[in-house]
Amino acid sequence: MAAKDKKTEQHIIDTAMHVFFTEGRLHATTQDIADAAGVNRTLIHYYFKSRDQLFDAVFEKARLESIREAQSVLGAALPFRKKIEQFVDVLLKRLETYPYLEISMTTSMHNGQPFRDEVPEIFMQQFLQEVAQEMNKGTIQRATPVHFIMNLFSLVIYPFIVKPLNQHLFGLNEQEYEKIVKERKTVIMNTLFN
């Protein structure tokens, strides 16, 4: 039953990802996750020895997915602006699925969850060079290249993270916030490019 094996194991991981990264319940119990997965709590210990090891599996999968996704766009052979546009799309789509992903991973890293792969990603180093070239062309603001990517991530991700806070601050209801979100991509592109 190697097939079903992996299937259930992955189902538990996926459910945990949903609980952590979609619902933002980073300190959900093993029982919570078992319930959400429609599975007995004992089964979680059967596949993952402990809560910590389930965490490890979840974070490793999330990390790999994020990197693969970023790489597939940023590493592609595309005109720079087109590439950024696509990447914004990818990020926005992922945020709909996992609004709490970055926030959770950061919190966890801060509280001792280590990254398995401590090596910086190579594709990112390559992309940084591409950014530098673009700065020389004058299409984007001249600065240390990481700033461009920081700006990109910030502008896309942050408004999703603090949605409830923003709704209160600006006095926006659900629909009004939806409307703003729809405008975001254009605003972001205009902000990033000269």
Place this chain on the structure above:
Amino acid sequence: MAAKDKKTEQHIIDTAMHVFFTEGRLHATTQDIADAAGVNRTLIHYYFKSRDQLFDAVFEKARLESIREAQSVLGAALPFRKKIEQFVDVLLKRLETYPYLEISMTTSMHNGQPFRDEVPEIFMQQFLQEVAQEMNKGTIQRATPVHFIMNLFSLVIYPFIVKPLNQHLFGLNEQEYEKIVKERKTVIMNTLFN
């Protein structure tokens, strides 16, 4: 002893804010907080009936501080650009003290922590009008005014939130990240203004 009274009560709140918003340990126990405050756990129940009520007090204080700070700058009679510059300074300073503030408040709001004051802030509505005027002048990108403030918050706050994630992604050590942070203000101003 009304004086000492409030003193200790505030000390506990301040300590909790430190634990939550500086260290990012949002699910610290009452014992953790008592220890950090150098105080007996029973005393926490003496001042705050329950963990939840301590939470309420902490979040209410954080919220009021944030609003007061924002208001004092954004509500001041200053040229627009100068105002934004000052606000970036204020935000950056606050982030050094409480890097996990926004992230924590958002997570908590999502998990049921309600805002006492559900009324949107008036000063923000006024400031939004100021932003609209500035857009008409052409000094900043033309869009729905909230976008400008979203951009501002995003660009300043997000890189702090995901510092560990960014360090890994870009392969930056502590000093290198410090250097980037120092450059942030200029980059942000250049990004926000045409």
Place this chain on the structure above:
DNA sequence: CCATGATTTAACAAAATTGTTAAACAAAAG
């Protein structure tokens, strides 16, 4: 100094959570 409120100590009950074990049951593979 003494009365009052602040703070600690100790001890405890109740609940929640994690982790373990053994037995039973289900389903699919050989």
Place this chain on the structure above:
DNA sequence: CTTTTGTTTAACAATTTTGTTAAATCATGG
């Protein structure tokens, strides 16, 4: 059909956490 593997059930121990209580001690204002 029988063995193996996946899954559930039940019961339990250990730990952590919250919340409560009563008594003792400390500090200070009147």
